[in-house]
Amino acid sequence: MVSTPFHATSQSDPQEVLRHVFGYESFRGQQDAIIRHVLRGGDALVLMPTGGGKSLCYQIPAMMRPGVGVVISPLIALMQDQVTGLLQLDVRAAFLNSTQSWQEARSIEQQMVKGELDLVYVAPERLLNDRFLDLLERVPLALFAIDEAHCVSQWGHDFRPEYIQLSILHERFPQIPRIALTATADDPTRREVLDKLGLLQAQTFITGFDRPNITYRIGLKQNPKSQLLDFLEREHPDDAGIVYCLTRNNVEKTAAWLVEKGWNALPYHAGLPNEMRQQHQELFLKEEGVIIVATIAFGMGIDKPNVRFVAHLGIPKSVEAYYQETGRAGRDGLPADAWMIYGLQDLITLRQIISGSEADEHFKAIGQRKLNAMLGLCETTTCRRQVLLSYFGETLEQPCGNCDTCLYPVKTWDGSIAAQKALSCVYRTGQQFGAGYLTDVLLGNATDRVMKFRHDQVSTFGIGTELKKDQWLSVFRQLVAMGVLEVDVDGYGGLLLNSESRPVLQGAQKIEFRHDAILTKKKTKREKLVQKFRWKDASDQALWDELRSCRLELAREQGVPPYVIFQDTTLEALVLNKPSTLQAMLQLPGIGDVKLERYGQAFLEVLEEHIGRQWE
Ligand code: ADP
Ligand code: ZN
Numbered sequence: 001m002v003s004t005p006f007h008a009t010s011q012s013d014p015q016e017v018l019r020h021v022f023g024y025e026s027f028r029g030q031q032d033a034i035i036r037h038v039l040r041g042g043d044a045l046v047l048m049p050t051g052g053g054k055s056l057c058y059q060i061p062a063m064m065r066p067g068v069g070v071v072i073s074p075l076i077a078l079m080q081d082q083v084t085g086l087l088q089l090d091v092r093a094a095f096l097n098s099t100q101s102w103q104e105a106r107s108i109e110q111q112m113v114k115g116e117l118d119l120v121y122v123a124p125e126r127l128l129n130d131r132f133l134d135l136l137e138r139v140p141l142a143l144f145a146i147d148e149a150h151c152v153s154q155w156g157h158d159f160r161p162e163y164i165q166l167s168i169l170h171e172r173f174p175q176i177p178r179i180a181l182t183a184t185a186d187d188p189t190r191r192e193v194l195d196k197l198g199l200l201q202a203q204t205f206i207t208g209f210d211r212p213n214i215t216y217r218i219g220l221k222q223n224p225k226s227q228l229l230d231f232l233e234r235e236h237p238d239d240a241g242i243v244y245c246l247t248r249n250n251v252e253k254t255a256a257w258l259v260e261k262g263w264n265a266l267p268y269h270a271g272l273p274n275e276m277r278q279q280h281q282e283l284f285l286k287e288e289g290v291i292i293v294a295t296i297a298f299g300m301g302i303d304k305p306n307v308r309f310v311a312h313l314g315i316p317k318s319v320e321a322y323y324q325e326t327g328r329a330g331r332d333g334l335p336a337d338a339w340m341i342y343g344l345q346d347l348i349t350l351r352q353i354i355s356g357s358e359a360d361e362h363f364k365a366i367g368q369r370k371l372n373a374m375l376g377l378c379e380t381t382t383c384r385r386q387v388l389l390s391y392f393g394e395t396l397e398q399p400c401g402n403c404d405t406c407l408y409p410v411k412t413w414d415g416s417i418a419a420q421k422a423l424s425c426v427y428r429t430g431q432q433f434g435a436g437y438l439t440d441v442l443l444g445n446a447t448d449r450v451m452k453f454r455h456d457q458v459s460t461f462g463i464g465t466e467l468k469k470d471q472w473l474s475v476f477r478q479l480v481a482m483g484v485l486e487v488d489v490d491g492y493g494g495l496l497l498n499s500e501s502r503p504v505l506q507g508a509q510k511i512e513f514r515h516d517a518i519l520t521k522k523k524t525k526r527e528k529l530v531q532k533f534r535w536k537d538a539s540d541q542a543l544w545d546e547l548r549s550c551r552l553e554l555a556r557e558q559g560v561p562p563y564v565i566f567q568d569t570t571l572e573a574l575v576l577n578k579p580s581t582l583q584a585m586l587q588l589p590g591i592g593d594v595k596l597e598r599y600g601q602a603f604l605e606v607l608e609e610h611i612g613r614q615w616e
Pocket of ligand 2: 382383384385386399400401402403404405406407
């Protein structure tokens with residue numbers, strides 16, 4: 001149908017490239033400005049949240065400028081995914097990494113020298129190799145893109161020593177524009193990137209870090225398995241997602257248990273054999289609706305756009321980690337869930353891990369502070385998104401309306417007396433017991449253990465019968481989270497008083513507790529508020545399923561992930577618009593010239609069949 005294939009050149013309009021190649025109508029946020037800046041030969045630092053659309057910022061200039069765009073990417077999985085996606089668009093792209101044979105690599109290098117490629121993705125260690133740098137002298141170069149640029153930061157969790165040496169690009173190729181990109185927000189990292197990469201003249205483009213399509217919910221952990229199951233059944237019956245656990249052991253148990261319950265769940269952690277990890281990651285990317293149960297070892301380099309939920313069965317160790325992990329949900333911009341449950345035990349475990357680590361005292365203190373900020377987010381009674389963004393120095397003027405504290409405002413209660421009783425009980429029993437034991441004493445339960453220590457004799461025995469067991473546990477957790485009680489990290493995790501305890505104990509300081517939200521079984525308001533997709537009737541749901549299986553079939557034939565055929569946003573648009581011609585399809589997001597030619601007909605047939613059936 002398309003007579004002459006579109007080809008991007010320096011004469012093209014970036015907007016035209018966006019439409020013809022990528023199938024999108026308009027640029028998002030600062031994409032347009034960034035692209036024009038790089039096209040003019042300028043250096044840039046791009047800070048944009050996950051899903052913000054960073055890739056286009058270097059892909060379009062690389063296609064338009066004469067020569068090859070060299071993209072430095074820290075992870076093999078990432079570059080392969082990107083290249084697979086570009087090849088689907090007939091963009092001349094390739095990668096160079098250790099998975100290739102010597103001959104394959106050679107042939108790509110030849111193509112580079114001849115200028116036959118628009119984009120080449122390389123690992124930093126390959127790029128820094130002398131032979132490769134020499135080769136680059138003979139390659140017509142369009143630009144250098146340094147992806148995941150925060151890897152230069154020694155303080156971050158993704159530190160890659162080779163990244164520091166990338167300043168050599170500027171020294172050897174001063175004329176070639178460089179664009180560094182990252183989703184890491186904070187100011188010190190930003191300055192480090194500019195400094196270490198020698199991006200002295202670079203213009204910085206910062207986009208806000210909000211991820212409006214993610215619904216944040218944090219609740220109390222009671223029975224994690226059934227809470228998780230309930231969440232999955234109710235909200236994500238056939239979606240892909242990630243379940244994070246704190247330990248390897250929990251990962252395996254949870255995955256096995258989900259499988260037993262009929263879910264397609266796979267474990268992933270650093271202790272599993274390499275092949276198995278690879279295989280599980282591959283299945284997650286290439287099949288629909290796979291759940292990965294993982295430690296934080298899983299995630300970096302996962303570009304899958306339709307991860308519909310990230311569930312945490314424990315508390316991440318910092319707000320940065322929480323933001324990054326939850327950020328893997330909803331990259332495609334469609335509604336997604338960040339769902340977390342946690343309890344006092346997680347907190348105690350984390351405190352002990354930090355304190356027991358090899359790091360020096362200063363580092364440990366930073367670790368505890370970061371955890372405190374995370375606890376603040378968990379225990380807040382105000383909008384979670386406001387708290388989250390303010391941590392990154394951003395202000396959200398209004399409560400978001402898309403987090404649990406906005407959807408179900410938290411009720412608080414005056415806990416000054418309860419706090420006094422709890423602290424006093426800690427004191428009377430000698431500051432060596434955990435919340436469960438202290439609760440027994442407060443409730444006057446003469447358990448064997450209580451009797452053994454003769455704590456039926458202390459003045460706080462039985463003085464707390466006005467609250468139930470769960471409520472006392474909640475009081476202790478909140479006191480720890482507030483820093484009014486401390487965890488004895490060197491001993492057995494008992495609770496200790498500290499300098500903050502005194503004013504509370506003496507009644508000089510008021511304490512407000514939140515009523516714990518239990519992410520409950522009752523039909524949630526969110527289900528009524530935010531539909532996952534914008535259709536309501538069963539026929540559209542059926543059409544969605546039909547389109548999805550057509551996509552999976554096409555993907556399997558080629559051995560590629562389904563989302564490189566069409567993303568969920570495109571399938572959604574097909575359901576909502578039900579185009580009856582190829583021309584009409586071209587108007588939909590994610591359908592450019594090449595995709596239309598390759599897949600238009602197949603999906604049109606699915607649509608026709610579906611509509612035909614409606615009339616039968
Ligand atoms: P990032 O690398 O910043 O996480 P990506 O480059 O992967 O983000 O883009 C995220 C998603 O947004 C992708 O699905 C991409 O196709 C889509 N996207 C990017 N730019 C646009 C645009 N201008 N219009 C519509 N969709 C876009
Ligand atoms: Zn909110």
